[in-house]
Amino acid sequence: MWDKPQLLLWLANLLTALAVLLLFYSLLFLAVHSPLFPVKSIKVDGNLEHITRQQLQYVVKNELKGTFFTLNLDKTRQAFEKLPWVRKVEVRRRWPDRLEVNIEEHRAIARWGTVGLLNQYGERFDAASNDVLPVLEGPEGTEKEVVDGYLALNAALQPLGKKATHLWLSERRAWRIQLDKQLIVEVGRDNARERVQRFVAAYPHSLARLQQPFEYVDLRYPNGFAVRLPDFRPASGPASAPAARPPVKPVVPRASV
Template sequence: MWDNHQLLKGLANFLLGASLLMLLYAGGFWVTHAPVFPVKKIQIQGQMKRVTPEQLRFIAEHELTGTFFTLDIDKTRAAFGKLPWVRDAQVRRRWPDALEIAVEEHVALARWGENGLVDSHGDRFDAASDQQLPVFHGPAGAEKDMTAMLARLRQGLKPTGLAPKDIWLSPRRAWQVGLDNDLKLDLGRGDVELRVERFALYWKDKLAALPYHIDYVDMRYPNGFAVRMPDYKAPPAQVKK
């Protein structure tokens, strides 16, 4: 073997190549892990009304670890996502020492019963808000359906000048709506939009013109509706003599 110069040359070249690879690896490891490459700047982008600079600073100081190269992007994104009003956070490295973080806030659309909020995408989240918002009452998982229904109700009720205040969805997919004048609409299942349009058609000229307080309208009839007027008293029946 020791007399085989070609074999010895090949072995020497192999060892030299292996040594160079180890040196490159060691150098790369040092470059990426050395404290001389810290993250010095965090640039926040996005229109923020609910997320405060103090909250962002707290996350940056307590959750972000590592150098410019070793910082875990997914963990960083998740850390900013812990803030109640953050819907999404996109994180990018910017050479040589900066992170760019684009923050998207939740836009509150409705309340979910007594717990939590629903945003404009139909996603439920936990945060505090003093806004006057419609309230959803429905089974878990129905947030997106109720968000879509709210948009259709607002559109259908425009001619009446009324707006949804509460929306109920039963496990059997039946809809009821409480309006901002304390009137309750029973819309049932199926043909909900047609029933809202029919209510809007008769509200101003017929129902609102009645000299009685209306607290409930049942729109589930094929070609009509039923009305409950608590202060209505039927005239006494006349007895024929």
């Protein structure tokens, strides 16, 4: 080997190249981890209504570790996403020393029973809210289906000027809604939105003309709907046993439902 100058020259060049690469890597490592490149500013964007400045400062102080180059963006994003009301976070570096954080908050449109809140995408999240919100209930895992149904049925009710304050979806996928915390409307399983739309169209010619209050409407009829009148009393006649509960009076409106 020692009597082969070409081989020795090649080996010397290889060792020199390795030494240069090692030196370059060392300098790069020191530069990346050097305190000369700290994150000097953090810009937070987003329409924030529930997340406080104190919460953001806590994350910055306790969760963000590293320099401009070594800061783990995924861990930073996850740290912000731990905050209540945070739905999604995007984190970007901006040379030479700035971090940009864009936060999207949940927008609560309803409560999921007593265990959480729901946003417009049917996603359940845990947060505290004093807002007056409708209550939605359904089988576990049907949050999106229930939110979609709520939005559709609420849109169908809009011409009446009434809103669903409570909505249920049963295990059999039958819908029931409560309007303005007073009237229970039994919608049923099939063609729920169409049934509500026909009910809304018929309402001015039927229920709106009743001279007494009503508390329950059943839309599960092919050619009409039934109404429960708590103050209804049948015409006098032969004595009979009293009814166990207020009767249900069938109604066939001018516009068939």
